[in-house]
Amino acid sequence: MDQLLTEIVDKYNYWLYVVLMMIGFYAMIGKRNLVKKLLGMNIFQTAIILFYVSTGVKRGGQIPILDKYAALSHGVDASQIINPLPHVLMLTAIVVSVSVTGVALAILVRIYREYGTLEEDEILEKIRS
Amino acid sequence: MKIFALLATLATGIVLLYGTGDFAPWGDPNSPANSHLSPVYIERAVEETHVPNLVTAILGDYRGYDTMFETVVIYCAGMAVVSVLRRSRS
Numbered sequence: 001m002d003q004l005l006t007e008i009v010d011k012y013n014y015w016l017y018v019v020l021m022m023i024g025f026y027a028m029i030g031k032r033n034l035v036k037k038l039l040g041m042n043i044f045q046t047a048i049i050l051f052y053v054s055t056g057v058k059r060g061g062q063i064p065i066l067d068k069y070a071a072l073s074h075g076v077d078a079s080q081i082i083n084p085l086p087h088v089l090m091l092t093a094i095v096v097s098v099s100v101t102g103v104a105l106a107i108l109v110r111i112y113r114e115y116g117t118l119e120e121d122e123i124l125e126k127i128r129s
Numbered sequence: 130m131k132i133f134a135l136l137a138t139l140a141t142g143i144v145l146l147y148g149t150g151d152f153a154p155w156g157d158p159n160s161p162a163n164s165h166l167s168p169v170y171i172e173r174a175v176e177e178t179h180v181p182n183l184v185t186a187i188l189g190d191y192r193g194y195d196t197m198f199e200t201v202v203i204y205c206a207g208m209a210v211v212s213v214l215r216r217s218r219s
Binding site (some may be wrong): 030071076110 | 130137150158162166170175177195200202203209
């Protein structure tokens with residue numbers, strides 16, 4: 001029990017993101033409303049983005065913006081600067097997530113025009129009949 | 130049906146939480162993510178690109194093609210939105 005508690009305190013960020021991911025995943029597979037499914041997908045993506053950004057943290061590190069002339073003349077101590085790579089990769093992921101959300105919202109508008117509803121079972125009923 | 134969804138979610142969450150056992154603690158400077166490649170970028174970026182902001186240096190210089198095709202992704206998404214939402218004339 002004590003070991004589990006230290007584990008949670010050491011890695012509380014990962015535990016929080018796992019909880020967020022579970023919320024998003026449940027919304028994706030458990031809800032019937034298509035807008036709620038889309039919101040769940042966004043929550044899931046946000047959890048993954050937060051997870052990646054949190055892997056770049058160094059305790060006691062500074063933000064990755066340097067004084068250019070000091071860095072050119074004295075060099076840089078890499079252990080004092082937090083890791084900029086996850087931030088760059090997550091910028092790419094944010095662009096993809098925005099694009100996917102936009103296309104999905106457009107398709108939802110189109111579905112609503114076609115069937116007059118966004119509930120999954122009602123749409124399936126209308127397709128069958 | 131919702132019970133199955135809840136059970137699947139809980140199973141996935143338990144597997145993910147079990148997986149966090151192998152991760153480095155939060156903010157550890159010697160974790161694998163912080164010790165393999167990123168020190169090279171941090172030490173050389175200003176010298177090679179003369180950009181003080183390291184995120185911008187990596188995004189714009191080292192990964193320039195990636196950034197260029199991101200704008201292509203945005204363009205494709207915009208085209209898809211327009212073609213889905215356009216009402217047909219007939």
